[in-house]
Amino acid sequence: MRIRSLPGQMPPRLLLIDAIGPFFRGYEKRRINWSKIPFTHLATEGEARQRQWDRIRDDLRQFAGEVSAIGYNAVTLDDLAHLAPHPLHEEDIARRIEAFREEFSRIFPILDEFGLKIYLTSDIIPLTPAIEAEMGGDHRKLEDYFLGLVSDLLDDFPLIAGIILRIGESDGVDVKDPIHTRLHLTSAAETNRLLRRMVPLFEEKERDLILRTWTVGAHRIGDLIWHRKTLAETLKGIDSPRFIVSMKHGESDFFRYLPLNRAFFRTPHPKIIELQARREYEGAGEYPSFIGWDCEKFARELEGAENVVGMSVWCQTGGWHRFRRLPFLKNAGDDTWIRLNTFVALRVFRDRQPVEEAVRDFVGEDRAVATLELLRCADTVVHDLIYIEDFARQKLFFRRVRIPPLLHMYWDCLFINHAVRKIMRHFVRDPERALRAGEAACDLFPQMIELAEEARLPVRDIRHWRDICHIIRLARRYYFLPYDPEIAQQIKAAKAAYKVAWPRTEGARYRIKTSFEPLKVKRQTLAWLSGLLLRRKRGYRMIDHIFTLNLLGLVYRIFRPRKKEAMPKFLRKSAMGVETLLR
Structure with a gap:
């Protein structure tokens, strides 16, 4: 019909x-x-x-x-x-x-x-x-x-x-x-x-x-x-x-x-x-x-x-x-x-x-049913695993920009570190639901591979996506489960296996940035900083007019890190640099 x-x-x-x-x-x-x-x-x-x-x-x-x-x-x-x-x-x-x-x-x-x-x-x-x-x-x-x-x-x-x-x-x-x-x-x-x-x-x-x-x-x-x-x-x-x-x-x-x-x-x-x-x-x-x-x-x-x-x-x-x-x-x-x-x-x-x-x-008509089912599954993976819905649906503003709903992945980088873990644990109110959604989405890949074969679509792409999503699933466990050194070892092993399975000579792959060193910022400090710097409404607060929009840029220029290593390379070398955001 x-x-x-x-x-x-x-x-x-x-x-x-x-x-x-x-x-x-x-x-x-x-x-x-x-x-x-x-x-x-x-x-x-x-x-x-x-x-x-x-x-x-x-x-x-x-x-x-x-x-x-x-x-x-x-x-x-x-x-x-x-x-x-x-x-x-x-x-x-x-x-x-x-x-x-x-x-x-x-x-x-x-x-x-x-x-x-x-x-x-x-x-x-x-x-x-x-x-x-x-x-x-x-x-x-x-x-x-x-x-x-x-x-x-x-x-x-x-x-x-x-x-x-x-x-x-x-x-x-x-x-x-x-x-x-x-x-x-x-x-x-x-x-x-x-x-x-x-x-x-x-x-x-x-x-x-x-x-x-x-x-x-x-x-x-x-x-x-x-x-x-x-x-x-x-x-x-x-x-x-x-x-x-x-x-x-x-x-x-x-x-x-x-x-x-x-x-x-x-x-x-x-x-x-x-x-x-x-x-x-x-x-x-x-x-x-x-x-x-x-x-x-x-x-x-x-x-x-x-x-x-x-x-x-x-x-x-x-x-x-x-x-x-x-x-x-x-x-x-x-x-x-x-x-x-x-x-x-x-x-x-x-x-x-x-x-x-x-x-x-x-x-074409003969491939449509399998293709549409594959796309529905893929849509679930994007929404439930690439993004963390609980965080993505939050309306957050910093100075004059709306905070992106995707922070742990940026361009070709997946960030698995203690800083991301602390941020996610602070903002995500229902970590159990985030874990369940991610696990369920990752379980769709065997079906997606079958559907890609049936629809005569690029199966290799689905296999590559499956392998990087396995690491994303492990990252989500690291973000939201109580810390266990075993999870860190699983992530390192999966990262090594991914590099072997998808060498640069055979096409592009994600860069997986891992660090399990503790971030020396207490939960109360993180909550205070987020309350000071971030807002949940579009309108500017008094603190924004006084500090965030004006004094913060000056403070950054005075106290900004002098060593290149103090700031991630992708912030220093990509786009217009973090300093632009503070003008």
Whole structure:
């Protein structure tokens, strides 16, 4: 029997998907920053340039053919700064920009050939050492410089349909490119002022300006993603069909257990929802982290939102990790699970098609029953074992950010140590239930392997997931059972076995960070610190205005650890670093 489609608004007109994967070919860093094209990896002269860019064009043609056939009608590419020349640019930088402009001018027509609009990303604000030295901290000069880059670029490349602004995050601390972005806008008023200058420019040139509300919590603008007053002040007085607001589905990054961001219902502006098919915190395509039912739930809720004009799906972008699967490219790893998410997300949001029908269309009638049962089991494993539900459902805020619902796993790292144990034991109110849920989820793997075989889906991926989930189950026992040295030995043995079973030479694997040294922080101290630094409501408390939002940053800068070893490497070397959170 055919299931009726979801009721809904008019179909969305903007169906964006990221297209940066081809630029990562041959990028052999052990742990990759997937947040932006690695421009320093791209050749700009000689035979190396010709070989690399020939491959990029072939990959993009393959990608464009496949995603346009699914139904996507626009792509995102990085980025304005590497295509926009300026008289102050250093000689070497100017040469590289000219080479990138030549190569992208060959790329854009390929995407246009497949009916894909091109949206270029840009952080606020990109600088080089020479430009920074010339302009210093003069906001007006910097914004005039940026507006000039935008205007000239739109004139030079008529196939660019619009620019996507990211104002709340800049290049990670690991980015060594001489063209480097830094956070420029610090308040809603500053952001509103810049937008009021930019929108008429885009109206004049008949292009779209898309503003992402994503931030990492820095400065007063850092709560833009969830704070209604900050959002309202940022968008005040802006009314244009050429201006679109882009929001992640939750009030934090791409995690589960987060309700739909209420900002979708608070602004009349045209808006799009951001989704992630290559789940950066859930294996990045190494196992079936299915988003179909989440998409269906969001689509139903968005029926009550005004002016939702599209969606933006990330299938290749996001995270700092070793996982390397890139969908829609030949010989880039099995991309089944990412493709599935990408396909189902579009069917649900564009066609209001029920998940079961979309999955059936993806795999075929003969494989649908086994596939759907596998995905239901996988969904249970993600919700009950990857996450700890009791913690994930708690609404916690630190300064201007909502605490992620997943702390013990981050990107490609599983943390098993006494600090995580203490934190989990403090926040999880029903540890017995957490243990039972994790054990039950782990017991699903024999059935999942059988279902994968029956559905002709990647069985090897399920076996890999089973082995890492066995360690996650042991970690949960360590977190919540009375301490027993035997559990520590079991974790060490399982970690060693995992490394043997899944060597790096045969694909990406998780990094398991273990330490069983006691944390010299008493339970009462931890409770006091959490009460001081964390809150359970969005609104700021008096202590936040006095200490957490202001004095804490100063205290950190004065007393921050002087030795590198005092802070985990992933906090020092990934994303923008922990210091950014305290600005």
